[in-house]
Amino acid sequence: MNVFDLDLTESQRMMREACRKFVDDTITPFVLKNWKNEWNMTPEERLPNSILQEADSLGIRTLGVPEEFGGMSLEKEHEVRTFAIISEEIARGDSGLADKLVQNWKVSVLLRAQANKEHQENWFTKLMENPNFLFAHALTEPKGASDRWLGYNALEAAMDTKAKKVDGGWVINGRKHYISNGYDASLYIIYANTNPSVGMMDGTSSFIVPRDTKGFNVARCNETVGCRYMNNGELELIDCFVPDSHLLKSDTALSQAGIYFRPGKIIQAAKNLGVGQAALEKTAEFVQTYSRGGKLLIKHQIVASRLADMATKVSAVRGLVMQAAKAVDQNTADSDALCNMAKVFASEEILKVCQHAMELHGGMGAMLDAGIEKLVRDASIFLHMDATVDISHFKIVKALWPENAGKYAGPE
Numbered sequence: 001m002n003v004f005d006l007d008l009t010e011s012q013r014m015m016r017e018a019c020r021k022f023v024d025d026t027i028t029p030f031v032l033k034n035w036k037n038e039w040n041m042t043p044e045e046r047l048p049n050s051i052l053q054e055a056d057s058l059g060i061r062t063l064g065v066p067e068e069f070g071g072m073s074l075e076k077e078h079e080v081r082t083f084a085i086i087s088e089e090i091a092r093g094d095s096g097l098a099d100k101l102v103q104n105w106k107v108s109v110l111l112r113a114q115a116n117k118e119h120q121e122n123w124f125t126k127l128m129e130n131p132n133f134l135f136a137h138a139l140t141e142p143k144g145a146s147d148r149w150l151g152y153n154a155l156e157a158a159m160d161t162k163a164k165k166v167d168g169g170w171v172i173n174g175r176k177h178y179i180s181n182g183y184d185a186s187l188y189i190i191y192a193n194t195n196p197s198v199g200m201m202d203g204t205s206s207f208i209v210p211r212d213t214k215g216f217n218v219a220r221c222n223e224t225v226g227c228r229y230m231n232n233g234e235l236e237l238i239d240c241f242v243p244d245s246h247l248l249k250s251d252t253a254l255s256q257a258g259i260y261f262r263p264g265k266i267i268q269a270a271k272n273l274g275v276g277q278a279a280l281e282k283t284a285e286f287v288q289t290y291s292r293g294g295k296l297l298i299k300h301q302i303v304a305s306r307l308a309d310m311a312t313k314v315s316a317v318r319g320l321v322m323q324a325a326k327a328v329d330q331n332t333a334d335s336d337a338l339c340n341m342a343k344v345f346a347s348e349e350i351l352k353v354c355q356h357a358m359e360l361h362g363g364m365g366a367m368l369d370a371g372i373e374k375l376v377r378d379a380s381i382f383l384h385m386d387a388t389v390d391i392s393h394f395k396i397v398k399a400l401w402p403e404n405a406g407k408y409a410g411p412e
């Protein structure tokens with residue numbers, strides 16, 4: 001059930017159908033039957049390779065790769081909307097799997113915009129050839145991520161991870177944590193301070209760091225409450241040397257990261273929407289087949305009221321996500337505010353949708369093998385991805401009222 005259908009192009013409709021079939025035939029049955037897999041403490045054993053291979057055969061692991069490197073041709077004027085539609089569909093089956101795949105799309109968009117042709121050819125080819133190849137984007141470090149989102153330009157807000165210029169390249173030292181795909185990725189984009197004498201918006205650079213680089217180490221898998229089929233990781237860089245050619249963006253990497261973050265927030269919000277859609281579908285089916293007090297649950301008005309609230313919230317989130325996606329596709333002036341609104345709204349409203357689902361399923365809602373509590377866990381984790389709710393509120397106000405709020409999270 002998709003309460004209000006979208007005005008999709010023919011190719012979006014076809015991709016959505018193929019994805020829905022993959023989810024209904026493969027992902028949903030896998031997740032339910034193998035519910036213990038999520039809790040396997042050997043992260044690489046959680047999700048079988050066959051799932052990534054099937055995703056790859058549909059082209060949904062490599063969206064965002066330019067056609068000249070073997071990627072799928074997406075209509076450029078609708079690209080972010082297409083990302084959103086596919087992200088929602090995959091997450092309807094499993095949010096962690098969606099996370100794993102969408103990270104590749106997001107980093108592909110960044111490499112497309114900022115990497116030179118040699119890097120593009122090298123890394124896109126490797127990504128296309130190997131179904132297990134994943135990208136990761138590492139900004140957050142133990143010192144905290146909110147300062148990056150707000151763009152504090154004070155010296156004190158500089159990253160602890162530092163890159164020092166040496167003959168022929170850069171030596172990076174530091175630590176990154178909470179990184180999506182951090183445990184499994186083959187290629188990392190690492191942000192580091194390159195000029196401690198200026199604010200971070202002018203002194204942070206980004207680097208292309210392959211996993212097998214000497215001095216780069218995946219320290220551990222961060223065990224998370226939800227999205228557990230995406231292995232989040234902690235990274236350490238100890239005297240990690242990369243050649244000059246691996247400098248992706250010099251000094252202004254943070255000021256220019258919007259190219260990554262705007263589509264990224266839409267893709268992630270749509271992913272949470274997919275979790276809400278799954279909660280709505282499962283609950284609608286349950287209340288129409290399960291009776292108490294001599295009648296189907298849906299015929300009890302309090303139940304109907306909760307179900308209506310779920311359907312309304314899911315539709316409202318979808319409407320805002322698509323409006324924001326269109327704004328990013330068209331690069332309109334309000335795209336910054338809208339993509340932060342979509343992120344916040346999708347995180348808070350979908351969590352409430354999943355809470356309703358848990359309530360309406362009774363005790364079953366709390367059982368690990370029923371798959372309902374998983375939706376609450378998967379939705380809850382999104383509160384803290386791509387900036388917290390509070391920080392996103394700051395960003396909305398900064399974008400809407402720049403005269404008085406534009407700099408309040410930074411020097412006046």
Ligand SMILES: Cc1cc2nc3c(=O)[nH]c(=O)nc-3n(C[C@H](O)[C@H](O)[C@H](O)COP(=O)(O)OP(=O)(O)OC[C@H]3O[C@@H](n4cnc5c(N)ncnc54)[C@H](O)[C@@H]3O)c2cc1C
Pocket residue numbers: 137138139140141143144145146147149150177178179180181224227232381384385386387388389390391409
């Ligand atoms: C599942 C998951 C996946 C993630 N994936 C990635 C990834 O791929 N790459 C990456 O780089 N990061 C990733 N992150 C990190 C994520 O972006 C950060 O966790 C998030 O932005 C919050 O940053 P923090 O954890 O450092 O909290 P902090 O910045 O330390 O914030 C702690 C608290 O203080 C509040 N706060 C901070 N500053 C202010 C202020 N000025 N005013 C008011 N309140 C404030 C925050 O809202 C929050 O409540 C991921 C996180 C999760 C949970």
